[in-house]
Every structure is written in structure tokens, then in C-alpha cells.
Amino acid sequence: MVDLIASPGDPIWRQYVPTVQELEVHDGLVDSLDEDANSPVPNITHRYPDRALFLVSPVCAAYCRFCTRRRKVGDPEKIPMAQLESAFRYLEEHHEIRDVIMSGGDPLLLSDRRIDDICKRLRAIPHLEVLRIGSRVPCHLPERVTPELCAILKQYHPLYINTHFNHPDELTPAAVRALGMLADAGIPLGCQTVLLKGVNDDPEVMKLLMQRLLTARVRPYYIYMCDQVAGAEHFRTTVEKGLEIIKALRGWTSGLAVPHFVIDAPGGGGKIPLLPEYVVKLTDTEIVLRNYAGKTYRYSQPVEPILVG
Numbered sequence: 136m137v138d139l140i141a142s143p144g145d146p147i148w149r150q151y152v153p154t155v156q157e158l159e160v161h162d163g164l165v166d167s168l169d170e171d172a173n174s175p176v177p178n179i180t181h182r183y184p185d186r187a188l189f190l191v192s193p194v195c196a197a198y199c200r201f202c203t204r205r206r207k208v209g210d211p212e213k214i215p216m217a218q219l220e221s222a223f224r225y226l227e228e229h230h231e232i233r234d235v236i237m238s239g240g241d242p243l244l245l246s247d248r249r250i251d252d253i254c255k256r257l258r259a260i261p262h263l264e265v266l267r268i269g270s271r272v273p274c275h276l277p278e279r280v281t282p283e284l285c286a287i288l289k290q291y292h293p294l295y296i297n298t299h300f301n302h303p304d305e306l307t308p309a310a311v312r313a314l315g316m317l318a319d320a321g322i323p324l325g326c327q328t329v330l331l332k333g334v335n336d337d338p339e340v341m342k343l344l345m346q347r348l349l350t351a352r353v354r355p356y357y358i359y360m361c362d363q364v365a366g367a368e369h370f371r372t373t374v375e376k377g378l379e380i381i382k383a384l385r386g387w388t389s390g391l392a393v394p395h396f397v398i399d400a401p402g403g404g405g406k407i408p409l410l411p412e413y414v415v416k417l418t419d420t421e422i423v424l425r426n427y428a429g430k431t432y433r434y435s436q437p438v439e440p441i442l443v444g
């Protein structure tokens with residue numbers, strides 16, 4: 136990790152260095168998102184009507200201790216292209232899918248050539264309007280973002296990248312440089328952050344993270360409650376903490392810096408958004424609202440037209 140120096144107990148250290156607390160397994164949930172249940176063919180998770188998750192790479196270099204796929208990564212072999220064939224065929228046959236999210240592992244840890252082959256194959260499917268990549272490379276391996284990689288990716292627009300930063304200290308000069316290169320290649324950048332105890336469960340830390348992301352040309356996309364991963368209980372915080380953080384962002388800093396706060400519901404329920412309560416009262420005639428600073432305002436419902444005749 137270039138520029139990133141972790142010391143025992145600091146927010147970077149906590150994300151990657153195993154602790155004995157991991158051995159405390161409370162509920163045995165590993166595949167808590169039930170991705171396997173929504174998997175019609177190997178490497179595809181098709182949970183939502185018009186988009187699918189495509190696991191293209193089992194390899195991830197981050198080894199985040201809170202990751203659902205923590206126990207699945209580690210296989211250093213890349214998936215043979217032939218083994219992805221049933222996935223490509225599924226995407227070809229399912230015309231309702233218009234958005235494919237390449238995930239893993241980390242897709243950007245594949246070779247340039249493999250990334251090019253996969254994107255080319257996906258782009259040959261006419262109904263796939265949008266390609267996405269989920270990658271933690273800009274954070275933990277920014278040197279992987281080379282001019283060659285950017286030149287490949289920019290051939291496949293519209294292509295979006297959602298990256299993953301959890302703490303403002305992760306926006307090192309090298310990471311910011313890598314994000315700038317991707318943005319210069321015309322790739323809209325988003326960020327998916329996980330709410331983690333002892334790392335970012337603090338409104339001020341989270342606000343600084345969101346502001347630094349925006350400055351690095353990344354639009355914050357989601358804050359997730361930590362998944363119920365076996366052995367990651369010590370990272371979990373309460374839902375109220377997440378709501379408190381969103382409340383401390385909305386209105387207090389750029390709206391562009393405010394992501395959606397979601398729980399990826401166990402059992403394959405998908406992402407469910409949560410909002411602090413801004414509605415005081417809603418009737419046929421008006422809504423009573425509380426603004427970010429706690430003041431109350433009223434907005435009238437439209438008046439029903441009087442029907443003549």
C-alpha cells in the first residue's frame with residue numbers, strides 16, 4: 136500500500152489485520168446475502184429485474200476482514216474464459232438485463248488482456264446498455280491504474296466504476312491520482328462505503344471521507360450497514376448510528392456528498408434504503424416537514440378541482 140501507513144489499532148489497520156475476535160462466530164452466516172440462491176448459472180447473480188452481477192475474478196488483494204466474500208477469495212487462479220461461457224450465454228439470452236456489474240474478487244486485478252476480452256464480449260450483447268465494474272483497486276492498489284488500462288476501459292462506454300473507500304486517510308496522493316486517471320478516461324466514479332465500528336462510525340470522519348471523495352471526482356453512492364458476516368461482528372454498529380451519520384451529512388454539506396444509506400437485506404432481499412425521519416405529519420391537505428436543522432415547515436397538497444356538471 137503506497138503512501139498508506141497503518142499502525143496497530145488505526146482505522147486502516149482494523150480493516151485488514153485479523154484479530155482473535157474473528158473467531159467469535161455468532162450465527163454461522165457466511166453467505167448472508169444468499170447470492171448463491173439467486174445464481175441461475177455459475178458466476179451470475181440475477182436478483183434485480185434489469186441488472187446482473189457477474190463475478191469475473193475470484194482474486195482480491197484487499198482481504199478486508201468484513202467482506203462477505205472473505206472466505207471465497209484467495210484462489211490465485213483466474214477463472215478460465217471457457218468457464219465464463221455459461222455466464223455470457225445467460226446474459227445474451229436475457230434481454231431484460233440492461234446493466235451488468237462486473238465484480239469479484241476484483242475485476243481490475245485481471246490482466247489488461249482479460250479485462251479487454253470480457254468487456255469486448257459484453258459489448259457485443261446489444262441489450263447491455265451499461266457496464267459497471269466494482270473495484271477496490273483505486274484504494275488499495277492505485278499503481279494498477281495505468282494509462283494502458285484506462286485506454287482499454289474507455290473503449291467500452293458507458294462504463295461506470297464503483298470503488299470502495301472507508302476512511303479519509305485512504306485517499307492518498309496515489310489513490311487520488313488513480314481516480315483522476317479513470318475520471319479523465321470518461322468513467323463516472325462512485326463509491327460504496329461500509330459502515331464499520333472503530334473505522335468510520337463517526338459523523339465527522341464520514342463527512343470528511345465524502346468531501347474528499349468528491350474532491351477526487353468520486354460521487355458517493357452507497358453507505359452500507361456491515362453485512363452479517365460470520366466473524367465480523369466486532370465491525371458492526373447500530374442502524375441508529377448510520378441514520379445519525381446521514382442526518383449529519385444531508386443539508387450540512389454538498390448534496391453531491393450524500394450517498395444513499397442502505398441495508399443489503401439478508402436472504403436475498405437486496406438493498407433497502409433508510410432515511411432519517413423528515414416527515415412530521417402527512418394529511419390530505421398538507422405535509423409538515425422538519426428540515427436538516429430541525430426547523431418545521433409546511434407544504435400544502437394541491438387543491439382538488441371542483442367538478443362542474
Ligand SMILES: *Cc1c(COP(=O)(O)O)cnc(C)c1O
Nearest residue numbers: 180181182183186187188236406
Ligand atoms: C448491488 C447489487 C446490484 C446493483 O444494485 P444497484 O442498486 O443498481 O447499484 C445488482 N445485483 C446485486 C446482486 C447486487 O448486490
